[in-house]
Amino acid sequence: MKVLITGAAGFIGSTLALKLxxxxxxxxxxxxxxxYYDVNLKKARLERVRQAGGKAFTFHQLNIADKDSILALExxxxxxxxxxxxxxQAGVRYSLINPFAYVETNVMGYVTIAELARRLPKLEQFVYASSSSVYGGNTKTPFSVEDPVEKPVSLYAATKRENELIAHTYAHLYKMPCTGLRFFTVYGPWGRPDMAAYLFTKNIIAGEPIPVFNHGNMRRDFTYIDDIVAGVIGVFDNPMTLEEGKVPTRLYNIGNSHTETLMDYIGEIEKALGKKAIYDFLPMQAGDVPATSADIEATKRDFGFAPTTTIREGIPKFIEWYKTYHGV
Ligand SMILES: NC(=O)c1ccc[n+]([C@@H]2O[C@H](COP(=O)([O-])OP(=O)(O)OC[C@H]3O[C@@H](n4cnc5c(N)ncnc54)[C@H](O)[C@@H]3O)[C@@H](O)[C@H]2O)c1
Incomplete structure (x- = not known):
């Protein structure tokens, strides 16, 4: 298969490319x-992808919201x-600071890629990243794709939900098979500097306090990067059956399905580093949610999705990468 990955220098995109x-x-x-975060990290990921891909990799440094340049790739x-x-534009907290970045990439950019997609004659599947954040303050756990999602609590979540609605429109209008994947807190080697594992590790090593929101009373379905990538490839390998009169669109959760407390997550980082953190307990941040938990029964059934990595295995792998990458 020939896969167009947008965000190829990103955490998930670069890891997916290597696997492909x-x-x-x-x-x-x-x-x-x-x-948005350290460009050198993106360049380093891209270099790995170039090295591994050789002739099987082509790269375009483009803004997906630049419609003329993107449509010229047809x-x-x-x-x-x-x-x-x-x-x-990822990140819940940053959407309070720079809302327009979310509209540019997650709305304009998304529609531009969908427009390119519908022009590609051999396209079998359009798959896109949604997020567990679409569930907002859902208190029913685990979160199921059947649960109501019309009350997003951040602009980031609203744009991700909007992606799901636009996918339905393209599937309906152009019979373009669209699959949305709601990712649940992804972590692992080559991870994002704006996310908890990286931020905490950096501060603990530097002997600086770590911000612990909602006074540590948070639960997350932390999902290891290799499990996420295996899930995406499972989707590629299991196209949906096209049925007359049915809109070819589907949505799945991709999460670990074992929710962990934030304090246990921090504990694993401390253990792997052999150093205690200094906690700065803070109130809940606007736009954030106290807990996420994925119902992955349908993902297991349709793609054989089987996440296997616990934070006890995944965090040490992240720390090992962090130390090597930063020469700690
Ligand atoms: N990492 C997670 O925990 C998580 C959870 C839920 C959903 N997601 C979603 O998964 C996707 C990938 O996340 P990630 O963690 O790899 O993020 P990332 O920020 O590492 O990767 C995104 C990449 O997209 C690029 N990009 C951003 N705007 C662009 C634009 N306008 N044009 C071209 N490139 C652009 C960035 O440079 C970056 O390299 C995102 O859509 C994110 O919202 C991630």
Whole structure:
């Protein structure tokens, strides 16, 4: 297969590309290498992907919201069979600071990629990243894709929900098979500097306090990167059956399905580093949710999704990468 990955220099996109090369698949990558977080980390991931991919990798440094440049890729992407749209302005907290970045990439950029997608003659599947944040303050656990999601509590979540609605429209209008994946807190080697594992590790090593929101009273379905990537590939390998009169769109949770407390997560980081953290207990942040928990029964059934990595195995792997990458 030939897969167009947007956000190819990102955490999930770069790891997915590496896995696809192992199978002999080709990848076209798009990323604008923006400076939301350390650009050098994005460049380093991209270099790994280039090295591993060789001739099987093509890269375009472009903004997905730049419609003229993206639609101009139609000819060179005519053999693309799958799209994984991962490029997004991520992060719940930053959406309170820079809302327009979310509209540009997650709305305009998303529609632009969908417009490119519908022009590609060999496209079998358009897959895109949604998020557990669409569940807002849902208190019923585990979160099921059948649960109501019309009350997002951050602009980030609202744009991700909007992606799901737009996918339905494209599936309906153009019979374009669309699959949305609601990812649950992804962590692991080459992870994002704005996320908990990285932030906590950095501060603990520096002997600085770590911000512990909602006074530590948080639970998350932490999902290891390799499990996420296996889930995405499972989706590629299991196309939906197209039925007359049925809109070809589907939605799944991709999470570990074992919710852990934030304090246990921090405990694993402390253990792997052999150093205690200094806790700075803080109130709940606006836009954040106290707990996430994924119901993955349908994901297991339809894709054989079987996350296996607990935080007790995954956190030491992250710390090992962090130390090597930063020369700690
Ligand atoms: N990591 C998680 O825990 C998590 C959880 C839920 C959903 N998601 C979603 O999964 C996707 C990938 O997340 P990630 O953790 O790999 O994030 P990431 O920020 O590491 O990767 C996204 C990549 O997209 C690129 N990008 C952003 N805006 C762009 C634009 N306008 N044009 C081109 N490239 C652009 C960035 O430079 C970055 O390299 C995102 O859509 C995110 O919302 C992630």
């Amino acid at each position: 090369f192992e199978r002999g698949d080709e990848v076209v990558g798009i990323d604008n290498l923006n400076d 000819e060179s992407c005519k053999d693309v069979t799958h799209i994984m749209n991962l490029a997004a």
